[in-house]
Amino acid sequence: xxxxxxxxxxxxxxIAEILSEGSASAQRRNGVNxxxxxxxxxxxxxxxxxxxDFPAEYSDWRDVEPVELIDADVTKEPTQENIVTTLQQLAExxxxxxxxxxxxxxxxxxxxxxxxxxxxxxxxxxxxxxxSSITEREVREAFANPDDIDFDLAAAGEARQIIDLVWGAALxxxxxxxxxxxxxxxxxxxxxxxxxxxxxxxxxxxxxAFDPEDYWEIFADLQKNGSGFEAQYFYDDDGKEAExxxxxxxxxxxxxxxRSVDAATVTSVRRRxxxxxxxxxxxxTAFISAAGxxxxxxxxxxxxxxxxxxxxxxxxxxxDNTVYPEDLDEEELLDEFVGAGSFGxxxxxxxxxxxxxxxxxxxxxxxxxxxxxxxxxPPKVDLSDDEWxxxxxxxxxxxxxxxxxxxxxHLRVVAExxxxxxxxxxxxxxxxxxxxxxxxxxxxxNHVPDVExxxxxxxxxxxxxxxQTQPPRRYGQSRLIQTMEDRGLGTKSTRHxxxxxxxxxxxxxxxxxxxxxxxxxxxxxxxxxxxxxVSDEMTAQLEADMTAIANGEETLDTVADxxxxxxxxxxxxxxxxxxxxxxxxxxxxxxxxxxxxCPECGExxxxxxxxxxxxxxGCDGFPDCRNTLPLPSTGEPLVLDDHCExxxxxxxxxxxxxxxxxxxxxxxxxxKADASEDEVIxxCPECGxxxxxxxxxxxxxxxxxxxxxxxxxxxxxxxxxLVGCTRYPDCDYSLPLPRNxxxxxxxEVCEEHDLPELVVDPDSDDPWELGCPICNFEEYQARTxxxxxxxxxxxxxxxxxxxxxxxxxxxxxLRDVDxxxxxxxxxxxxxxQVREWQGELEA
DNA sequence: GCAAGGTC
Numbered sequence: 001x002x003x004x005x006x007x008x009x010x011x012x013x014x015i016a017e018i019l020s021e022g023s024a025s026a027q028r029r030n031g032v033n034x035x036x037x038x039x040x041x042x043x044x045x046x047x048x049x050x051x052x053d054f055p056a057e058y059s060d061w062r063d064v065e066p067v068e069l070i071d072a073d074v075t076k077e078p079t080q081e082n083i084v085t086t087l088q089q090l091a092e093x094x095x096x097x098x099x100x101x102x103x104x105x106x107x108x109x110x111x112x113x114x115x116x117x118x119x120x121x122x123x124x125x126x127x128x129x130x131x132s133s134i135t136e137r138e139v140r141e142a143f144a145n146p147d148d149i150d151f152d153l154a155a156a157g158e159a160r161q162i163i164d165l166v167w168g169a170a171l172x173x174x175x176x177x178x179x180x181x182x183x184x185x186x187x188x189x190x191x192x193x194x195x196x197x198x199x200x201x202x203x204x205x206x207x208x209a210f211d212p213e214d215y216w217e218i219f220a221d222l223q224k225n226g227s228g229f230e231a232q233y234f235y236d237d238d239g240k241e242a243e244x245x246x247x248x249x250x251x252x253x254x255x256x257x258x259r260s261v262d263a264a265t266v267t268s269v270r271r272r273x274x275x276x277x278x279x280x281x282x283x284x285t286a287f288i289s290a291a292g293x294x295x296x297x298x299x300x301x302x303x304x305x306x307x308x309x310x311x312x313x314x315x316x317x318x319x320d321n322t323v324y325p326e327d328l329d330e331e332e333l334l335d336e337f338v339g340a341g342s343f344g345x346x347x348x349x350x351x352x353x354x355x356x357x358x359x360x361x362x363x364x365x366x367x368x369x370x371x372x373x374x375x376x377x378p379p380k381v382d383l384s385d386d387e388w389x390x391x392x393x394x395x396x397x398x399x400x401x402x403x404x405x406x407x408x409x410h411l412r413v414v415a416e417x418x419x420x421x422x423x424x425x426x427x428x429x430x431x432x433x434x435x436x437x438x439x440x441x442x443x444x445x446n447h448v449p450d451v452e453x454x455x456x457x458x459x460x461x462x463x464x465x466x467x468q469t470q471p472p473r474r475y476g477q478s479r480l481i482q483t484m485e486d487r488g489l490g491t492k493s494t495r496h497x498x499x500x501x502x503x504x505x506x507x508x509x510x511x512x513x514x515x516x517x518x519x520x521x522x523x524x525x526x527x528x529x530x531x532x533x534v535s536d537e538m539t540a541q542l543e544a545d546m547t548a549i550a551n552g553e554e555t556l557d558t559v560a561d562x563x564x565x566x567x568x569x570x571x572x573x574x575x576x577x578x579x580x581x582x583x584x585x586x587x588x589x590x591x592x593x594x595x596x597x598c599p600e601c602g603e604x605x606x607x608x609x610x611x612x613x614x615x616x617x618g619c620d621g622f623p624d625c626r627n628t629l630p631l632p633s634t635g636e637p638l639v640l641d642d643h644c645e646x647x648x649x650x651x652x653x654x655x656x657x658x659x660x661x662x663x664x665x666x667x668x669x670x671x672k673a674d675a676s677e678d679e680v681i682x683x684c685p686e687c688g689x690x691x692x693x694x695x696x697x698x699x700x701x702x703x704x705x706x707x708x709x710x711x712x713x714x715x716x717x718x719x720x721x722l723v724g725c726t727r728y729p730d731c732d733y734s735l736p737l738p739r740n741x742x743x744x745x746x747x748e749v750c751e752e753h754d755l756p757e758l759v760v761d762p763d764s765d766d767p768w769e770l771g772c773p774i775c776n777f778e779e780y781q782a783r784t785x786x787x788x789x790x791x792x793x794x795x796x797x798x799x800x801x802x803x804x805x806x807x808x809x810x811x812x813x814l815r816d817v818d819x820x821x822x823x824x825x826x827x828x829x830x831x832x833q834v835r836e837w838q839g840e841l842e843a
Numbered sequence: 844g845c846a847a848g849g850t851c
Contacts, residue, residue: 007849007850008849008850008851009850009851044850045849045850046849046850047848047849047850047851048848048849048850049849049850052846052847053845054845059844066845069845101849102849106848109848110849110850157848160847160848161846161847163846164846164848165845165846165847167846168845168846169845169846171846172844172846173844173845176844182844183844184844186845188845188846189846190846190847191846191847192847192848193846193847306850306851310851318849490847490848491848491849493848493849494847494848494849497847497848498847
């Protein structure tokens with residue numbers, strides 16, 4: 001038997017399809033797909049199926065000095081038991097095995113890991129094939145010319161694994177122990193995350209140190225034959241053209257000169273034609289950046305791309321390559337889009353070009369082809385709006401790369417007025433070229449009319465604007481990823497995760513991300529004692545070492561040992577400063593949690609977490625001072641810069657995904673609740689007068705009794721509002737109310753529930769007729785069920801609705817459903833997909 | 844409970 005091993009299931013399936021000419025069939029073995037035909041089996045791994053770690057005796061953070069990790073053994077253990085088992089069971093029966101993992105360094109290492117697992121059970125020969133895109137020609141050629149595993153290249157990858165683990169674990173434990181942060185909130189450090197964090201921190205330092213400068217700009221509206229355009233005053237500053245006037249007196253003088261005349265004379269006209277080349281094919285970074293300008297976070301863009309890839313609509317989204325492979329026939333791919341809805345016309349017009357030549361980027365790699373559509377086109381209804389928007393972006397980017405260049409005509413006009421110079425730069429799109437098919441890059445024109453030298457133009461208005469220089473801008477996520485790539489930090493597959501990790505660790509918040517006080521302290525500590533790990537030099541050095549190992553000039557052991565020695569020197573420095581570092585980190589952690597002064601004792605009030613896991617604001621003087629303020633029950637609190645002047649307290653924001661909201665000053669909220677009276681609106685359906693137990697209660701419900709309970713609109717000290725029973729806590733019946741807006745109780749009464757209809761913000765432009773609170777709550781529950789489904793990865797809104805029609809109207813229903821039944825009942829949903837959702841639900 | 848790199 002011949003065994004073929006790929007890096008992922010998707011690749012296994014497609015390679016089996018190609019090599020078997022379509023005759024391969026799939027079988028599950030230990031929950032892993034195995035593709036078979038004749039005497040061949042193909043199995044896909046899931047990236048690394050073994051991982052590096054320290055032996056068990058090092059696992060307790062308190063029992064081990066972090067420095068001891070430097071010389072600890074590093075072992076490899078299976079992390080994906082099912083896949084390892086399946087691989088070894090198949091290997092036992094194999095006469096030969098072929099490693100067909102991805103064609104890059106990490107793929108070589110993953111291949112070597114598979115090789116070692118195979119060697120544990122058999123001596124059968126193992127060879128290696130390499131191809132950069134899974135096309136018929138490349139795959140056949142690769143399998144016709146098998147090679148051997150490049151153990152040096154794999155060793156280069158292992159050096160990275162060991163060095164990252166040892167540095168990351170030792171320093172992470174050191175900082176966490178020094179600040180006594182051992183729970184979920186440990187303080188992490190790493191070769192990629194720390195330099196990335198430093199980028200953000202450095203930018204924040206620039207912003208904080210920024211001293212704005214005043215300047216003035218002067219604009220004049222010029223007119224020719226009724227057609228107006230704007231020109232800007234400029235002057236000669238040491239041979240350079242300058243628009244900003246730094247002296248107010250100078251600005252006033254220029255402004256006065258320009259206002260003293262009513263015409264300007266054109267002194268120069270320059271026309272230039274500029275070619276605007278179409279964009280290059282998408283690699284991961286360029287894709288994330290383009291999706292970013294459509295408003296998608298890096299994480300979200302990648303997650304949608306993965307779904308579209310898995311569904312077969314686009315190629316693998318993790319690639320560095322910006323050059324289409326020779327195999328890709330652009331014309332054939334365009335043909336697939338002819339007649340395909342909104343893409344059809346554009347595809348046809350592209351096919352009419354004399355020649356179809358794709359652009360090429362600078363990066364040409366062997367890992368995967370650039371991201372492009374596969375030519376299998378999804379029906380629009382099968383995708384959610386977001387999925388479709390991303391799909392369209394990928395299709396149109398491909399279109400753009402085979403489209404013609406655009407041409408612009410630039411028109412520069414200089415005029416003199418009152419002894420001052422004015423200029424205007426016009427821009428006109430002459431040939432739209434790729435802009436016709438790619439609306440994402442700006443094609444905006446700036447109209448400046450045709451004028452000639454010596455011509456007189458009337459001045460209709462002169463404006464002077466006072467401005468200030470602005471601090472540098474914070475990195476947005478896609479700019480950050482671009483900068484990481486430029487500096488060699490992380491990989492196409494990990495950069496977006498690294499940024500996510502910084503959020504999770506409490507190092508950054510908001511979008512664009514801003515560093516917390518803790519992040520500032522971590523970077524400061526690292527800069528002082530372990531500058532290597534917080535600079536991109538560590539990666540640069542590692543890259544150089546890995547290249548040397550791959551070329552056989554260095555060995556894994558010497559490189560790893562040198563790195564260990566270097567880390568020991570870091571720890572020599574750290575040893576004496578442990579307490580000082582710990583205190584600084586703790587102060588910073590406290591600063592991030594400080595809301596304001598306690599009105600009872602003057603100590604700080606901090607965000608704390610109760611034993612039940614809920615957040616509240618508590619006095620740092622505890623237990624001497626037991627003053628607390630409640631917080632809303634949804635989300636994680638974040639202390640904002642905004643300030644309440646009455647109480648000297650920071651506002652608090654509750655982070656809860658799409659339900660994120662600003663709670664405001666916790667004292668204001670509590671006082672508002674204390675000052676408000678409960679407003680009774682009707683009988684409680686559980687314990688009010690007139691309760692009819694047998695009819696109102698379903699079977700199994702506790703027997704309800706009439707106790708005279710009434711429902712009232714209540715304001716809680718945590719800021720939330722609800723309709724609840726006046727007998728609380730004896731009766732805990734409650735209905736939710738919106739957090740914001742005035743609530744009016746109307747005279748209209750719901751007949752079914754005997755409760756008045758409510759209106760939110762009755763005096764606003766857009767009042768919300770909430771209606772009977774019970775009816776409203778029932779509708780709300782039905783609605784969130786669909787939204788819950790949509791939140792599950794891979795369920796678009798169309799699919800969620802179809803599932804609901806089939807009776808799967810909640811996550812619980814989805815959990816209990818038979819995948820095979822749903823697959824037959826709901827079009828476009830496979831049993832495998834349902835199993836994946838169920839797995840996700842379990843997780 | 845550490846990292847970064849694969850993968851879902």
